[in-house]
Amino acid sequence: MSLLEDLKWRYATKKMNGERIPAEKLNYILEAARLAPSSSGLQPYKVIVISDRALLAKIREVAFNQSQVTDCSHLLVFAAWDGYNEERITRVFNYTMDQRGLPYQTMADYKQNLLAMYEPLGQEWHAHHASKQSYIAFAMAIAAAAEQRVDATPIEGFNAEQLDELLQLKGSGYRSTVLLPLGYRQESEDWLVNMKKVRTPLEDFASELTLADLTGAADKAPTE
Numbered sequence: 001m002s003l004l005e006d007l008k009w010r011y012a013t014k015k016m017n018g019e020r021i022p023a024e025k026l027n028y029i030l031e032a033a034r035l036a037p038s039s040s041g042l043q044p045y046k047v048i049v050i051s052d053r054a055l056l057a058k059i060r061e062v063a064f065n066q067s068q069v070t071d072c073s074h075l076l077v078f079a080a081w082d083g084y085n086e087e088r089i090t091r092v093f094n095y096t097m098d099q100r101g102l103p104y105q106t107m108a109d110y111k112q113n114l115l116a117m118y119e120p121l122g123q124e125w126h127a128h129h130a131s132k133q134s135y136i137a138f139a140m141a142i143a144a145a146a147e148q149r150v151d152a153t154p155i156e157g158f159n160a161e162q163l164d165e166l167l168q169l170k171g172s173g174y175r176s177t178v179l180l181p182l183g184y185r186q187e188s189e190d191w192l193v194n195m196k197k198v199r200t201p202l203e204d205f206a207s208e209l210t211l212a213d214l215t216g217a218a219d220k221a222p223t224e
């Protein structure tokens with residue numbers, strides 16, 4: 001199997017059958033998310049794993065009643081830092097230096113530059129930036145799930161304020177960003193399962209650009 005075959009197999013499953021996924025597959029998907037790259041390696045996010053049926057029922061109420069939230073095996077809640085500050089960044093950098101056996105001082109200048117860059121941008125910008133980082137891990141989880149032949153539905157359709165309240169994230173330094181129910185498709189009740197996958201044609205999606213294109217030099221090139 002290739003990555004492209006996996007990505008063609010997956011789709012935003014609308015109806016799941018409630019079957020459990022094995023622990024190894026769940027761990028594989030979480031590991032792929034954990035290995036995602038992030039800006040400055042800060043990994044300003046975490047994943048909350050929920051399979052408790054009573055809690056899932058409550059989450060569905062703040063997720064526009066989407067059935068995948070309760071018919072999944074496990075729900076991954078991606079949550080990102082609500083801001084950057086010296087304490088949080090120092091904790092991550094010191095951990096990195098510990099893991100690499102290097103003195104904390106190694107990243108001191110880099111850290112000061114990062115703080116100086118982030119500080120004037122404000123907490124909402126920070127939270128948005130951290131949220132964007134969490135989507136990279138989210139995408140890795142989606143691809144890993146497809147490789148494992150586990151269905152996954154990306155879900156942004158939820159009330160983040162209410163979910164944060166429900167999961168008691170307020171005051172924790174994290175805000176929920178996006179959801180990923182994992183499970184198995186209920187083909188007979190899923191209107192999307194056999195629909196053609198539609199994407200922007202490659203020629204419109206990706207195009208090559210040269211400096212000559214920008215300066216108009218290409219147009220001025222002498223022709224025979």
Ligand SMILES: Cc1cc2nc3c(=O)[nH]c(=O)nc-3n(C[C@H](O)[C@H](O)[C@H](O)COP(=O)(O)O)c2cc1C
Binds near residue numbers: 014
């Ligand atoms: C960030 C994001 C949020 C989404 N939110 C929802 C959602 O709340 N509910 C849902 O059923 N699908 C949701 N989708 C699924 C998209 O509609 C779907 O991925 C898109 O139409 C492409 O189809 P495919 O994933 O089946 O290939 C979301 C997808 C992404 C990437």
